[in-house]
Amino acid sequence: MSKYAKTWWGQRFIAALEDFTDSGRLARGRSYSTDNRIKQWVLQKGKVEAKLRGNINPYFGVYKEPTYKVSVQMTHFSEAQWQKIIKTLSQRASFIARLLLNEIPENIETVFSDVGVHFLPNDYRDFKVACDCPDYEVPCKHIAGVCYRLAGQLDQDPFLLFEMRGLAPEKLLQQLASSPLGKVLSDAKSNAIDELQSVESYYTRPVLAELPQEISLKGFWQGAKPLPSSIEPSQPATIPAMLIKKGGDFPAFWQKQNS
Structure with a gap:
């Protein structure tokens, strides 16, 4: 390889x-x-x-x-070949799931071989x-x-592979949307970009609290409530480095040949 x-x-x-x-x-x-x-x-x-x-x-x-x-x-x-291929793709949940992850299924050639062609x-x-x-x-x-x-x-x-074989990715998603499974892929790819939400500040603003009418010397130094005698140990994350792992072995910013 x-x-x-x-x-x-x-x-x-x-x-x-x-x-x-x-x-x-x-x-x-x-x-x-x-x-x-x-x-x-x-x-x-x-x-x-x-x-x-x-x-x-x-x-x-x-x-x-x-x-x-x-x-x-x-x-x-040809258009007729693509219609047969898309019909089979839209009925296979395993194919839709891998395409949702922006991956080509390893067994995708079985769909194309039924039409007498090969994808790669x-x-x-x-x-x-x-x-x-x-x-x-x-x-x-x-x-x-x-x-x-x-x-x-x-x-x-x-998805550029589909375009290299004569089918634009937009047209592929549009035709896949005719089936329930294909619609999931089409909607996920079409709505990948969320609308930006405006905010007043990038930082958490402090909330002002009213001071009590009277403050005792003991309350000033020790606080209104006693501190806990012990602190519960923090629990490790279930999935460490989850955001990095979601990017896969080769995220877009990673240009090296090794994972």
Whole structure:
């Protein structure tokens, strides 16, 4: 499995690329997946169109830093195939539960195999790629760089896989909402952002208390009520670091390859 993707579906995406590309070309391609190289990135209708900074190479007659246009997409499924797939997905509670957690179920391919297709790429026939650089090999290092960058985005948003296969995530959720189980997923994804509530202050304001009419010397130093003779020990949290754990092994802010 590739160490340049964190999730199993991201690793499958990269594995298909590595299957038909030599390791040296891939090693150079990884350096083209950074912000320093990618000048423009657009993902629309299941197709990535990017502009990458190239290198000066007098051997190919390139004496000024070039900009190369790269496009990457996957083969799309037909509307009839998607209708059958969505109908099965919306009836499986285990699939809906995993998609609610922003994860791709490990056995999701069983749904697609019933329609005669596969969801995740297997080899080069699942890709349609192009680059206007002078390198005659396909995929070149620029295409590899875009694929590595795309694998990172798939780690964070697996619903992009549906878009790469020709179905926009919004349309997927809309069609899933036709079933009771699918409606749960659709509502959860659509209402993920709560409305902001206005407050007068970010801090807890002190509450003024009226002083008693008379204060004795003993009451001033010892208080109106005696302090407890013992303090009950605090109970540890049932789930330690719960907020961090809810983010999963690789939350959005965590860019390292290890959990």
